[in-house]
Amino acid sequence: MPTRYTFPDNFLWGAATAAYQIEGSSMADGAGESIWDRFSHTPGNMKDGDTGDVACDHYNRWREDIEIMKRLNLKAYRFSVSWSRVMPDGTGRLNEAGLAFYDQLIDGLLEAGIEPLCTLYHWDLPAALDDRGGWLNPEIADWFADYGQVLFERFKGRVKTWGTINEPWVIIDGGYLHGALAPGHRSAFEAVIAAHNVLRAHGAAVKRFREVGEGRIGIVLNIEPKYPASDKPEDEAARKRAEAQMNRWFLDPLMGRGYPEELKDVYGEAWREFPAEDFDLIRQPTDWMGLNWYTRAVPENAPDAWPVRARPVKQIQHAHTETGWEVYPPALTDTLVWLHEQTNGLPLMITENGSAWYDPPHAINGRIHDPMRVDYLTNHLKAAHDAIGRGVNLEGYMAWSLLDNLEWSLGYSKRFGITHVNFQTQERTIKDSGLLYADVIRTHGAVL
Numbered sequence: 001m002p003t004r005y006t007f008p009d010n011f012l013w014g015a016a017t018a019a020y021q022i023e024g025s026s027m028a029d030g031a032g033e034s035i036w037d038r039f040s041h042t043p044g045n046m047k048d049g050d051t052g053d054v055a056c057d058h059y060n061r062w063r064e065d066i067e068i069m070k071r072l073n074l075k076a077y078r079f080s081v082s083w084s085r086v087m088p089d090g091t092g093r094l095n096e097a098g099l100a101f102y103d104q105l106i107d108g109l110l111e112a113g114i115e116p117l118c119t120l121y122h123w124d125l126p127a128a129l130d131d132r133g134g135w136l137n138p139e140i141a142d143w144f145a146d147y148g149q150v151l152f153e154r155f156k157g158r159v160k161t162w163g164t165i166n167e168p169w170v171i172i173d174g175g176y177l178h179g180a181l182a183p184g185h186r187s188a189f190e191a192v193i194a195a196h197n198v199l200r201a202h203g204a205a206v207k208r209f210r211e212v213g214e215g216r217i218g219i220v221l222n223i224e225p226k227y228p229a230s231d232k233p234e235d236e237a238a239r240k241r242a243e244a245q246m247n248r249w250f251l252d253p254l255m256g257r258g259y260p261e262e263l264k265d266v267y268g269e270a271w272r273e274f275p276a277e278d279f280d281l282i283r284q285p286t287d288w289m290g291l292n293w294y295t296r297a298v299p300e301n302a303p304d305a306w307p308v309r310a311r312p313v314k315q316i317q318h319a320h321t322e323t324g325w326e327v328y329p330p331a332l333t334d335t336l337v338w339l340h341e342q343t344n345g346l347p348l349m350i351t352e353n354g355s356a357w358y359d360p361p362h363a364i365n366g367r368i369h370d371p372m373r374v375d376y377l378t379n380h381l382k383a384a385h386d387a388i389g390r391g392v393n394l395e396g397y398m399a400w401s402l403l404d405n406l407e408w409s410l411g412y413s414k415r416f417g418i419t420h421v422n423f424q425t426q427e428r429t430i431k432d433s434g435l436l437y438a439d440v441i442r443t444h445g446a447v448l
């Protein structure tokens, strides 16, 4: 008998997006500029010169997009708030029109019977705060907690599940180490300081939530498991450095274990020690943890690969997505079991999982056939189910992404959506993968 992949009746089936990737109108109705407005309008930063000025026009089409969520049978929707849309300067004055947009979205979701999961920060820092040092300024912990308080109080009773920060590792590795993402810095010294302030800001927001908020709060981490490239000692050392730099840099301090030892070796003279009281702030207990999961890596020793001195070996025996990521579903099960142990059984949600494949720019006969994405979705849902069977406290799964959207500096060239967007007409078409997902939700997984 084949394994039946039936999920718990209360499993939270959803889809995820982020403000700058879908909303458009990023400077409309009193909104302030974000670092992604600046970065995307700086020549050379974005593939094909794409920007988030229009994106999926969700700022105007959010009602239509809720209708799509209903057709997908979603039980939840994970979105992020644009900090500079609600606080144009990042601190102080509020923009009522910005808050009203999110009020309408949240009320629309609740009317549709869809639970809103709100991420405070998904990479779009107000430019005015970047001008004051941004994540390099220790004051940002207070700026972030104040911003969180505005949302905790405004959406109280309607938003029950909160995420503080989406993927600290990508914020730092992309924005401060390699410069591929906003604000485009390339400095190990800055990366170490900014990472610490991201963690302090998370802790400050959790503390403030305990004072003024209602519901559950957690953080969202991207974890990419590192498998050995060989049994050579230098490859195992490289694997451990890569695991520390991506998967434990933020997780360990959040769990009260301080920074992994390997980071001193990775960052050398750029590494520094921090005051003990910072770690008490960072380790604030949380109620749940989000896992963003896409792929695994098989790193080998690479002395020239700054700063980790590790380079992934391409696993040509498996398919790779349009973003070059290996398709290897069993690693998702391994990561879930590992994270369950690392967090002592904290409730987990897969807050992002998905894949980019080539889709045509427009629907053909009203359909978008995406067999590779159907295969990726099917096999990763089975892998998630296997983890539940191994005792992991997995409460939900959010498909990345609800819509094709702006894939950061890769622009609109990479399509992750289970719903297709024709960026010439803004026409939405649910793809075969979305139709499958709707059936999975309707049958609690029995169709898998």
Ligand SMILES: N=[N+]=NCCCCNC(=O)[C@@H]1[C@H]2[C@H](O)[C@@H](O)[C@H](O)[C@@H](CO)[C@@H]12
Binding pocket: 018, 021, 166, 167, 170, 222, 224, 292, 294, 295, 352, 400, 407, 408, 416
């Ligand atoms: N080294 N390395 N390679 C793999 C590590 C993956 C890092 N990127 C992510 O997780 C981002 C996350 C983001 O939240 C979303 O805003 C992005 O659109 C998706 C798709 O890119 C994913």
